[in-house]
Amino acid sequence: MMDIVALLPHCKKDNKIESKENKGATLNELVELRNCSGCLFFECRKQKDLYLWMAKCPSGPSVKFLVNAVHTMEELKLTGNHLKGSRPILTFSSDFDLQPHWQLLKEIMTQIFCTPKDHRKTKPFFDHVFVFSIVDNHVWFRNYQISVPHQGTEKIDRGGLDKMTLIEVGPRFCLNPIKIFSSSFTGQTLYENPFYVSPNQVRAAEKRKKAGKYAKKIKAKQRRKIHELSNQLEPDELADMWNE
Template identity: 60%
Template sequence: MAKDARAGGELDVPGKARKGKRDLEKVLLLCTRGVTHRHRHLFQDLMQLLPSGKKENKLDTKKDKDVVNEIAELKGCTSCILFEVRKRMDLYLWMAKTPNGPSVKFHVQNIHTMAELKLTGNHLKGSRAILSFHGAFDEQPHLQLLKELLSQIFGSSTKKHQKTKPFIDHVFNFTLADNRIWFRNYQIVLSDDRSKTNFDKMQLVEVGPRFVLNPVKMFSGSFKGQVLYENPNYVSPNTVRADERRGKSSRYVQKVKAKKRRKIHEEKNAKAPDEFADLWQEHDLSD
């Protein structure tokens, strides 16, 4: 190692870490305004699952998301998870490597928080997790990029982090099905100490939370840049709701048209007078 003649110390070589030191991965978690109670509970669950996560106040990032990169730099974070809520109904989740990217935008569906599920699993707060990925993540380039991004964000906890415990007692499972990513969190249950080396006796019990990530777009930069991938199967929730409204309105229009056709039919086919209509009418006995 080269020496500094003036200070007598070692020179810092750019792009190379010192021996014995390792930069810790830190994740910034923040959300926009308009979050509902369910979105807020999911946000708190992710904070508990990521010991290296740092929380930030709500932001208004509708026009410009560059402020997120600035906050991440001030906090010393290399990754970011942003909850973006629209119309107080639709939750979009951004995962990005700050400040240079890449970044991915997901539409979050089927949200179930820890408080809702009432599952029997449990694990230590701040413990490390094993990441389990479906084999389909290695088949396509954009899925390989997603796998690497998820690995760096959810596997960011190291033994050297002050809030991380040196235990591995749960598993983060990422399964690819129906062009979506299904997230599950399982506890590793051991019957006794001797089963630590016997994987056949280990059991997995779901802890929660659970949610589904539907990829929308992938960008080369952090929250911007060239579009690397765009999901052709993605349908906006606004389009789905508009189709439902049109379906309801079409049923109403069909009912109105049916009534008009019935009225026109009755006018064209008037009933013949009934010859027995006056048979049971009462007659005046005084006549």
């Protein structure tokens, strides 16, 4: 997910975390050494499933997501483009204000994805938009360039939103919230998604479905044999006529 690093000029990336038992303590220590207040931790399991931790360090809260439908900028090859290091405008759908856990997620995402003002690696203007929307209890992320058509040195009136258009840049991904914890990477469970189904359960169901198809074929063959044995054809008198 190097595209996320490119979108956040104020971030500080690090190498892999080897410790599995004390993962939370190791990450909190690393965040403190880097003089940061938030953390995005990508965790890959079985080389198939990608999880994302969003945490406010060191006191929390933290959220664990399952990442689905990932499409990188190189894969999409969209026409949108914005300057590297520019500040984004964050927009959230109205569904984030309906329930407390969505409000908490909105605040965490705002503090992590919002680029600090006057940061040394950022440019002092806005030219793209981060869009967070909720569909089927999933958080969908989109990144759009703010495009304003103008000619030469022609100035644009303030508030001329009717002339502005949005062009998608990428990347795209979908976040399925699993749990919200009170502390950083640990603590009391504040929210647990009742609609979450782990990828292992999905794969197990697919295997059972395939195994069910094979079992049906075996049973069909057995029924066919039983039917043939119980309904044997009478010998044909003319079967050997041409053999003589």
